[in-house]
Amino acid sequence: KAGVTQTPRYLIKTRGQQVTLSCSPISGHRSVSWYQQTPGQGLQFLFEYFSETQRNKGNFPGRFSGRQFSNSRSEMNVSTLELGDSALYLCASSFDRGSSYEQYFGPGTRLTVT
Amino acid sequence: GENVEQHPSTLSVQEGDSAVIKCTYSDSASNYFPWYKQELGKRPQLIIDIRSNVGEKKDQRIAVTLNKTAKHFSLHITETQPEDSAVYFCAAGSSGNQFYFGTGTSLTVIP
Numbered sequence: 001k002a003g004v005t006q007t008p009r010y011l012i013k014t015r016g017q018q019v020t021l022s023c024s025p026i027s028g029h030r031s032v033s034w035y036q037q038t039p040g041q042g043l044q045f046l047f048e049y050f051s052e053t054q055r056n057k058g059n060f061p062g063r064f065s066g067r068q069f070s071n072s073r074s075e076m077n078v079s080t081l082e083l084g085d086s087a088l089y090l091c092a093s094s095f096d097r098g099s100s101y102e103q104y105f106g107p108g109t110r111l112t113v114t
Numbered sequence: 115g116e117n118v119e120q121h122p123s124t125l126s127v128q129e130g131d132s133a134v135i136k137c138t139y140s141d142s143a144s145n146y147f148p149w150y151k152q153e154l155g156k157r158p159q160l161i162i163d164i165r166s167n168v169g170e171k172k173d174q175r176i177a178v179t180l181n182k183t184a185k186h187f188s189l190h191i192t193e194t195q196p197e198d199s200a201v202y203f204c205a206a207g208s209s210g211n212q213f214y215f216g217t218g219t220s221l222t223v224i225p
Contacts, residue, residue: 033212033213035215042203042215042216042217042218043158043203043215043218045212045213045214045215048212050210055210056211056212058212090157090158096209096210101146101209102148102160102163103148103160103213104160105150105157105158105159106157107156107157108157
């Protein structure tokens with residue numbers, strides 16, 4: 001079974017621009033969570049989508065948004081980029097049925113805002 | 115919401131020694147506690163997890179213990195090897211809810 005994939009792997013954007021990141025979960029997984037990872041802040045939860053609905057949301061500003069498609073693929077969008085948005089963005093997928101809700105991470109998208 | 119604290123932030127051990135990383139959580143509703151290993155430049159990888167109906171789980175050199183009453187859980191690595199060097203994250207959560215991660219422990223195994 002293929003693992004979680006994310007595209008693009010690296011991205012350089014200018015302050016004020018917007019960016020869209022993509023995550024394809026493991027086949028059969030219905031839940032996709034997004035995290036921001038920075039050296040000083042660890043893994044910060046952005047939001048989680050389950051069956052095309054946002055089920056959980058972290059404490060990030062409205063500039064961060066996401067969606068999930070019927071095939072469970074998910075996208076994350078950041079508008080009006082700020083220098084502080086530079087980070088590794090990780091998505092994680094989970095089957096989330098019964099007792100099976102382990103999360104498996106993708107390789108991440110390294111976003112640099114200049 | 116949940117609050118997960120992880121200690122120590124850095125840990126150095128001699129090869130062959132044991133390493134212990136401890137986490138505490140605040141929300142008694144949390145019933146699932148995974149541990150992730152992240153090597154430099156790589157994704158976090160799930161290495162072991164434990165659920166609230168179990169007190170201890172072991173997988174070769176790695177074990178996790180859970181004390182629900184005290185709301186803390188620990189990762190134990192025995193006979194450490196240089197390839198165990200990485201950042202380890204604990205997390206707490208439950209089905210249908212977000213996972214809360216600790217701030218990570220950078221483990222260095224000295225050959």
